[in-house]
Amino acid sequence: MEPIIKIENVTKKFPEGEGEFVALKNINLEFQEGEFSGIVGPSGSGKTTLLNIIGSLDQPSSGNAWVMDKNVAELSHKESAQLRNLHLGFIFQVYNLLPVYTVFENVEFALLLQNKSKEERRKAVMQALEWVGLENIPNKKPSKLSGGEGQRVAIARAMVKEPKIVLADEPTANLDATNAHAIIQTMKKLNEELGTTFLFSTHDEKVMQYLNRIIHLKGGEVEKDEIITAQNPKS
Template sequence: MNKESVIIIENVTKRFPVGEGEFTALKNINLQFKRGEFTGLVGPSGSGKTTLLNIIGSLDSPTEGKAIVLGKNISDLSHQESALLRNKHIGFIFQVYNLLPVYTVFENVEFALLLQDYSKEERKKMVMEALEWVGLAGMADKKPDKLSGGEGQRVAIARAMVKRPEIVIADEPSANLDAANTHAILKTMKQLNEELGTTFLFSTHDEKVMGYLERIIHLRDGAVEEDEIIEANIINR
């Protein structure tokens, strides 16, 4: 395995049964992602973005080919091993934030740490640090329904980042945000990417998001149409 590569996708094909036939969501994909990349998967609906992210996030496995994430072949992992991989190494950011409404901002972020062996004091320190990263340390005791859309997504970023994962998968993170909030969360994620070296993988349609990406992979009908390096954004880094 290339030392620099945290994700290697080799000849990955994914088919889903549809009625009596099959739908091929990914067709023989070959990609590599290096540590610290800030990359987006771009393409129309049905192009295979989410399917590929699900495989990388060990939520699904390829029908053919290999997806090797942090040295582990996703197809070989049991449910528990997949869960452990997500628990320790992968953070998720969703389109609709998915904060648990009955818990406070602090507790929503802390949730990610409960499956790991941190003491209460350690968890408190890590959660507050994550909330400071996203500028919400003063809102730790608020419930999600008291937050704006942008604040909610920042809590989701803090929840994804609090365990300091090596990979963060963000599926259309700006879909429900206005321009100002989109720029605010992208700046936050970019900053975390630079400071912590976390690999970010986006699925997006949003031109504003694309403006921050260092690499854009264009997908169409389940195949890679173009793999584009945005030198300007790398230089800016």
């Protein structure tokens, strides 16, 4: 089966003083559709840089990163935005909800960018809120939400457009154990029900116990690529 993400000899360098800092060194990875995988490693190991490249927010200095058959290295700004808009969902460490908008409007925003009709948006948003168990509080403002609720809204926002891939950067870092388990279980359920590919950047043990595959990064290199259980490919 064609991988949904294919990282091929990717190196990423950043200018540092008069020299340069190598964040990723010749990375080669493949992810199949429906994976529930994680990239783990200490700070500065290149986790976020790798997620940014897969999310087409950054481009490799050399090598190729294929996401949904599109080479991130060759995409224009507009094409990158389109890839994110149609196929990628992001979940962050802090929930990053737009504070002036309600729960409903935060989730709806992604669909506005896709020019969906009002009725289509309403249906999709309510469905996404149902997936995360927040269908009863669509009009709440983010400031009134608990940490767990905020992160669930963020999941609903990432999932509302039913993307092929969700990139989650330390999604449980700000949550207590109960909420962390609840959030990760929600994502696992969506992975199993919708076949969405989830790729985490994490060092949270609670997250790791749910992952099917763990890629260990160290100093910008893949130290270990560990398959925990059988994948759960989309049927």
